[in-house]
Amino acid sequence: MAILVTGGAGFIGCHTCIELLQAGYEVIVIDNFSNSYPESLNRVMDLTEQKIRIYDIDLLDKSSLDTVFIENNIEAVIHFAGLKAVGESVAFPLTYYQTNIMSTIYLCETMKKHHVKNLVFSSSATVYGNTEKVPISEEVRLSAMNPYGRTKIMIEQILKDLYQSDPSWGMALLRYFNPIGAHPSGEIGENPNGIPNNLMPYITQVAIGLREELMIFGNDYPTKDGTGIRDYIHVVDLAKGHVKALEKALTKTGIEAYNLGTGKGYSVLEVVAAFEAASGKVIPYKIVDRRPGDVAISLAKVTKAKREFDWIATRGIEEMCRDAWNWQTKNPQGYKLME
Template sequence: MTGGAGYIGTHVYIELLRAGFRPAILDNFSNSDPAVLGALEEITGQPVDCTRIDLRDGPALSAVLAQGRFAGVIHLAALKSVPESLLHPSAYVDNNLGGLVSLVRAMEAVGPRALVFSSSATVYGTPERLPIPEDAARGFTNPYGFTKLAAEQILEMVATADPRWAIGTLRYFNPAGAHSSGLIGEAPVESATNLFPAIARAALCRGAPLQLFGSDYPTRDGTAERDFIHVEDLAAGHVLSLRRLLDDGRGHRVNLGTGQGHTVLEVIRAYAAASGRDIPYRIAPRRPGDVARCVADPALAERLLGFRATRGLEAMCHSAWNALIRAEMPRQARARAAARPGWPAPLQRSLI
């Protein structure tokens, strides 16, 4: 699992173990903290198989895959900040597309050829209709979105050229929330530009008030509207996608969302209610590269994979706040507070 030590990757790792797989993590830790591996061990009660590697190092990557024990790959490793991509587009192309091409070459050389790819709703550009179905026109409004669209097109060409490939393309909408244990979640680091960690910083009174980018969008309260999906629901979608690839060898391309949109102001109010804190914010101009509304049509994912999001905005806010508070505790107190779930046995097929 590439990028497996990141926010989404850690939650996918746990779901894979629950499903009976034995996942291995590859990560260069450019956007994650090695300390998260200890949290994964606390949650699962098992050691974590992790290799520090940059995907663009082709020989090192091929050496890992050549171990020959992997049933499939879940590719999560990418830079993902829209504002950052506008400032450093070449870095996004180099990392997101360079890493993908290196991975595909290694998989072509030594296998496997089952791949779950982390895509994004940004491939829809400015949506022509809502909710957005998978056959909607594709486009992009920022360099990050360009890299996801280009990656999808590369993988489509790869699958057309070689029918041995089975590729599941998962178009994420807006992941939010944290694991039910409270031991992992999305850290409210200063550089994070996603809405939930930015709200968390404001709730903790760290730095300036939350910037609300745009209040004149054509939405019910003037703020941008997004489809937020709980990260644990999102993680479960990866397991369903992988199983489908391994069971029938056929690729798919689906949205992972809820079909329900929430505006930025609605999220702020929900987070304030969950945390019991005031969320100070100020209105700022619209941010380049943002769209007014982006909501998924999740029907195809349910039909093909049996996927349905089960957690709403309230659960996202409560779990995110719980993880944030636990992160503020001393380590010993966190360990005593953590609820360790049970794990099914035996483990089966491996994947990276």
């Protein structure tokens, strides 16, 4: 059974490819490599000793997208592809709306044309916006704070409308909280371009000597140590969640949103301490002003995913830090030197 993975060379995508291959699926990847590296997929194939069929195309290229479906017997799609930097989305909103929304529309049109109606969509906890009520359930009113988050809300609505028009679709909308860590082998991991937007790759780059110090945005939140608390989830747990959601989408029609997180929160300073313990490195940091839109606490309510497709995160903060450091030490410059 062939599964098409859009954006399969990215951080979450390549980890999901491993889990799909190990679960016995054939994997086809579409990626334009605008924010990822072909080397990640080479390493997935080395780790699993299995082949992936890779198409270096853009989802906005409808003709090439159609060819992928013509050439392969695709049963379902996991859709990761899209732009994902919050700050960049504020600076270039039209680019984000065109890329993220139109590519999804083209994908769904092509799926419909080829009678492929099983989809797992990579959404985000950013759809919840500035909500103070925690843990956050899937039923909370959606209210994103930036264009990136709003593209996720709009795509979720498009998919709901598509299902409403044709109830033979099976779709899962997966709202991630804060994925960190790396594959235990240290062969694949998070490889951001430029200054990292996320906490863990920033910490690991400080630890390896690529950056002088960590910037902590605010220490005056109403939390135990004044720094923001987030729900961090190991990327391997997240990848396994996609396989579980896929199995549900393949066997049942309908459309549902699911949080993927741990339900446990750690402050920025607690993550720093956990990383220092895992790595033996001291992480120098500097407290700077809060970022606009950041909330004090963001935690997932995770009972729905466990109830509906028997998924739960099992890896703790120690493993997340250990595996992230293992990846960084094995790949000081990420995949870049392999290109």
